[in-house]
Amino acid sequence: MIYEMRAVFWGVLLACVDWGRGQETRTFDGDVRDFAIGDSSVYVVTEYRLYQLNHDFTKIIKRDNPKVVYPNQEAPPSNETYPFKVNILLPFIKNKTLITCGTTKCGYCEILDLNEISKSVYSEDIDVGSLDPGDSTIGFIVDVAENSYIMAGRLQSRVSDACANSGQLLVLRNTLEGQNGGIFSDSDESATPYIDTRHKEKFQFVDGFQSNSHIYVFSNFPKERQVRLIWFKSENNKATTLKSLKGAKLKCCGNMERRELLSSSVIPGSGGLHGQVLWAGVFTAGNTSDPINTMLAIYNISSTQLKNDDPDFCYEACPKSLPKGTTSDLQPEAVVFKYSSMTSVLALRHNSWLVFFIGTGDGQLIKLAVDKAYKPACPRVLYKSDDDRCVFPKMHLDPVDRKHVYMALRNQMLRVPVAQCIEHKSLKDCWSAQDPFCGWCESENNKSRCSFQDDCLQPSAWISISEDSQQQNMVSYQVEKSSSGEKITLAVKIHLNVQGTGTFTFACNFLTRSVHLCDKTSPAPAFSRCSCLFSSDQLPAEGLDVTVEIRAGKQNLTEKLMLTNCSEISGPPTSALCSQCMTAGCSWSNDACSWTPRSANSDPIQEVCRLSQSGMNYSEPVIVSIVPSVLSFHGRNHALMTGKNLHHVTRVRIQGHMDCSLKESPVWNNTGSSLTFHIPSGNKGSVSVCVVLPGGRCLGKATVTYGSSPSCTGLIPSTTWASGKRKIKVQGSHLEFVEGVVHDHAPQTIQTNYSSGSLWYHTPLFEHMNQPVTSTVSLRVANQTLACSSQLTYHPDPEFTSYTAIKTGNDLRVTIE
Template identity: 45%
Template sequence: MILLLALLSVLCGEPGLCLEEDGGFTFNGDIRQFAVTSNTLYVATKERLYQLSHGLSLINSLTQRGILKTGNQQDDVQFYRVSEAAEWNATFSINVLLPFTKNDSLISCGVTDDDCGYCEILDLKNISNLLYREHFQVGPLKNSSRSVSFLVDVKKKSQTDAYILTAIQQNKEQPENNKCGINQQAVNLQNTDNKQGGGIFSVTDGASGEPGIKSKGDVEFVDGFQISSTIYLFSNVLSARTNRVRLIWLEGDKSKTDTLRSLRGATLSVSNGERSRLVASSVIPGEQPVLWSGVFGIDGGDTDTELMVFDISPDYSTNTDRDPDFYTSAPTEATPKILKPKAVLFRHSSMTSVLAVRQRGWMVFFIGTGDGQLIKLSVDRNYHAGCPMVLYRTSDDRKVFPKLHLDPVDQKHVYVPFSNQIKRVPVSKCSTYTNLQECWSAQDPYCVWCSSKRSCTFEDDCTDSDWLSIPDESQHKMISHRVEKDTTGQISLKVHTHLTVGEEVSSRFACQFAARSGSICVSNSPPPQFPHCTCILSDRTLPADGLDVTVKFRLGTSPLSQRLRLNDCSNIRGAPSFVLCQECIKAGCGWNKNSCSWANQGKTDVLMTDFLNFHTSYQSVRHYFKVITFNIEQETWD
């Protein structure tokens, strides 16, 4: 028993927190702030600040309890952290937590029990080392998920300065208590270094005074980030009857004042117009255009939610500092640009958070929900979404924290914060797929079929081996075919493999076509070139009951085969119907003007194929793996 207690003490370190066996960490209070660097996590609860490894092992933790001491002057009050056992009369509640990696420091700001702002600069590698402290307001005085803060760079003539951008929730009926004499505006830029004019945390900008962006009405800020020199800031602008989702662009250039005065704005238009509300946000990595994903509450709340994608590339054609909701000097009645979504990707009740990443040609979205689920949604470059997959579900329906982060070390796990826990959840379950068909059918861009291991794995776990995976576009079948007939009456069978493969696999790609009677292709058929194979049939007619053909493929060391039945497209007849169209398309023919024809004769009707695709997608959601109708067999290559 003594040995067991000692072991638990080593694992847990202190009462109320513990590293869990299933890849999680439990804290002694609810999470208030959460930040990630290249290999470390920083988590603030009401009474402690934690430093964790990327694998969620405890490195260090600090109590946030202390005492307030009055200095020589009555208003000179200082906060001093005390040991666990010492008496205390105040708590430092963190509302801003920013790793400043360039300076190897951690900026933590919030409020003490005298309702005044307080900041500490800690050693990024060891939070027990206090580098600087000052009673100064940075960010909101109240803990709020409706205020945001992040570091931004402003390029000047000879250098680039880093500032803290704080965007603070504005409620005109319940303004923040500013008894400590600090009057922050809706959007502020504050120093990160004592060498900057005015000293650390100062909002001043030389002769320009204290620049800031004001809001005309009530505002909830949701997210913000910087890409190159452009700063993006998202908010909900509220009024008694309406809600507008707003985007502000700022250019980090020359000075604080110039940066804030460069504001341009846009309104994000969604399906339910003035009742919609932005719940969560994530930029989609990549080059131009700048794509961004947002979770919107369509009913004005958080219950009926949709995930949408917007192009938020900045528009420099409009005048600066002319916006109906935000201003640096005086409000205007200008009409902002309207941005409409490029796609509505997903509808689900109570989505609370989203993280977007790129994996090869796919966008992958990790979505947190109000009932404790982490859902993965893979979307191709044409915004076609695959089947959503639940990666994790809590046993007690705890809400997922608004921010998710990818493990920056292995990029194979997502940090999912709940009320007093963080889970480190794998981004994929590749190993659960036991054969090539299941691995491909999962439509998971993280997974490849590794030939040497004969298993479904992550791509970087399949070293020195052939591998196969899904293509960059969503497909319901691994192999498709077309049957064409040219003006001389010659029939061609064209087969397309919907795969992504390693370089060596594509160079050794080969195909064989055969029927019961033997070879069916003329000798001068085009040679195979990945991902296509073409067989020009030696016979110019097809049997009335069809021709059964087996196509064998060699893809490195992973051979597979496909059985096809070829029919004369002109003989697929009947009254126009969905069933007839489906039969026509499955036969590799083309549907044109409500009738079936050879695939190269006329353009397939858009409406009918859309209907077919919708039906196929619907069936795939219902049956998932059963939608794959072809047979994959390990063949002996002749």
């Protein structure tokens, strides 16, 4: 069992202070400080309020944080009032209560009704979390024997003399009044057990959770630049549980060290009584200019990996002399994603797939599927904000439908679907989405559809992507010639996974010119493979067109193949020739095409053919610069590339993470040392750029970084005259990405000028007007127009109808009317 209650943490890590489909949004009156999910409600804390919402945000209950009164003993006597600021928020599902702890003048805790937060069940002046907003706090529910406790941790650096302060780093606190010592007590039967550390001056809690009978707490030691894990075994009481302390250092990641942990998630489905516990963490190097500043790594944190005592943590007070021994180092099982600014992660398991939801510092939610060999698929952006709001370091899955992720962006909460299966209207489209959550549900009466697995009722078959590997085509094939050369085997594999209780039909039919191709020695089909044996005499020199009809359940699939004599595919070893060879079902090795059988786990065509030679004697192009190299996610028109040996470049290729999201743009005005091209739209982050030569090779290397969308919040001045030509300054953000301005009454794009953070332009003419009118102003960014939030008012040109001149002393006063 994996306990869903996750840690609450505060302090330095919270400094990170509409794009997408189907998400629900709720905006609050202040920044989100924390949020938690219960079985029926979402609980959100801002600076001064606590909110309770339905899972879909349709109902909301507000509760102002109480103000706690402290008597002032100085003369004359008076009362001092302090607001309650929450830093621990814990839904205690078993007890149907919501535990809130935080600071007033000193510590304060209040227990509320889980279903109605306006009802207070209990309150007490007690310091459970840290008392200073800059200090670190952690709190989560754990089960020890038959009791549930709060594993509460805090670092106290600045505490008022008027406040009691035990200085204990980690304790187990009661959750019920009937437990020994009463509610919130940290005492045991005969003692007050706790965990201490030698590094109180510099310490950050990051996360904590319980997996079965083991409790894990993660922290950063900034001074030593270390990430630490301490581990406890749930025993029969508080003391024996805390005495079981073990520890380890988390190392990330090889020779690319990332020494600070930002966010983490236990991977569900791991564990069991003696099973492996997998955990994922986001690590940073602290260099925001590095395009791979953060890494997502998977670790095995099973109890068998944690056998050493930790000299930096102690049961009760740490002795002055350092104990002997060293802390063990844990290395990652795999690094599955690299990005400039990951801030949060949530891990799920679906069948054999691991699925990670990744929040970023530039306001994106990315979904990443990873197979059982820890090979990541192409990442997919589920949501991206127009601006640079940082995703809160914690995300939650909807515990009821398990199909939505909750995330916070500054003063907003979002509920984002994990997948949009219903958008795919055929088996091929459903499969092509390469989404572990989506499969084709076979139903009677032509009601088959792409759906989540639990929406496909038995005995219907649910057909999803294959679990053994990641494929680029639903159907693949390979040809092989027998050792005697007399027979050719055409083997076809369908890359599907089928789940369901009913029977599943699988059959293949191989035709050429409407005639059956296979001889009688061909083996019977067995899901997911079928083979056809035929005489090599049936393969003419010009090739053989073959139609393969596949019956998979109720689905009929047809594949058109062109079989070619592998030995006849010859010529200069270009990537195009390699691709032709592999597509024909042959093997490519040593820059030649052959009948040699391909291994079952051979690389995809793109990987095999990537490094093939061009076959032509071109000088290798070199990219010197791309202007602009930083742009908005809308893209950029008329970008300029400079370099050397660019004469033969036909296209510019933009490649996203792990060579996914490949896009190409044609070039023009190619002088050999410079060329012009359009940069297509993309997701936020850095992408690689290379130039394509005839033959398909892509050489040269450069980086382009996509940022947020420009916004226009104001125009100064907000008025102009009909003849135009008035200088207008545009207010907003990311204005350096703007390519021009458009007025709704004038279709042409107006040139803008950008310098030192300021964007300005001259207004166009407004013809045939005799009274004030408003004009909508929009920013032109690539192929998008983004409207300003304010309009510009045009007035008729001033007219001089008459004037009078009066001499006053040595001056002449002229009055114009």
